[in-house]
Amino acid sequence: MITVNARATFSPEGPFKLTEIERRELQPHDVLIEIKYAGICHSDIHTARGEWGPVQYPLVPGHEIAGIVAQVGAAVTKHAVGDRVGVGCMVDSCGECPNCHKGEEQYCLNGMTGTYGATDKYGHYTQGGYSTHIVVTEEFVVRIPDSLPLDAAAPLLCAGITTYSPLRHWGAAPGKRVAVVGLGGLGHMAVKLAHAMGAEVTVLSQSLKKKKTA
Ligand SMILES: [Zn+2]
Ligand SMILES: [Zn+2]
Structure with missing residues (x-):
């Protein structure tokens, strides 16, 4: 061992x-x-x-x-x-x-x-x-x-793939609209990934506090 x-x-x-x-x-x-x-x-x-x-x-x-x-x-x-x-x-x-x-x-x-x-x-x-x-x-x-960078790559191994997988599965692409519920650890990755795939991205949140970040 x-x-x-x-x-x-x-x-x-x-x-x-x-x-x-x-x-x-x-x-x-x-x-x-x-x-x-x-x-x-x-x-x-x-x-x-x-x-x-x-x-x-x-x-x-x-x-x-x-x-x-x-x-x-x-x-x-x-x-x-x-x-x-x-x-x-x-x-x-x-x-x-x-x-x-x-x-x-x-x-x-x-x-x-x-x-x-x-x-x-x-x-x-x-x-x-x-x-x-x-x-x-x-x-x-x-x-x-x-x-x-390795520090930026680490969270992709769970938070990243968790959001990447459904975006790929449902074909996020130019001409498609994606709504992301909540701008947290996974949500902000979903926004970046869906945007990179060319989709029109909307964040749904309980308040407008994170509007600027989104
Ligand atoms: Zn995890
Ligand atoms: Zn098996």
Whole structure:
């Protein structure tokens, strides 16, 4: 096992404390990532507080991970040492069911493996990005373009894809109108993405306080 530093919470009420966690030794298709940034998603807070059901503590949240490849397994072809990469909210799936074959691993019929708070196929409890390093199979590691700063890229791995996916699904484009409910962490990304896709974008909000920002 590889011992790495992390920030974990030890109870639903608990503050985060520095601790050490274990990552698995690199398997042939694994990538070791030196984490440079991890976004704080509200799901992290819900999970850390046990608001979405029982949690095994200590828990290291973080599923908006951006960093640099530090080491690769013997059979890795998609990534190389030094690559700028990211990891989102899944770190594995069966790879064999119809949904995995369609590239919709989030709907894996055998259950995808969450980046933290899940049991992976090795029987280990997964721990997330509030740590110095993570080991992830190469299929679930994405390349971050050189033009994108790593700190700005991290939130795209959850907040970004959450808004990008429905915009793509419903074909946001010139001539289309998009309404975004609320200009928060996800909402402001939806505005930027829908605008970049060429749609006419309207923000719906309870007051006009954020009009200028929108
Ligand atoms: Zn999230
Ligand atoms: Zn599957």
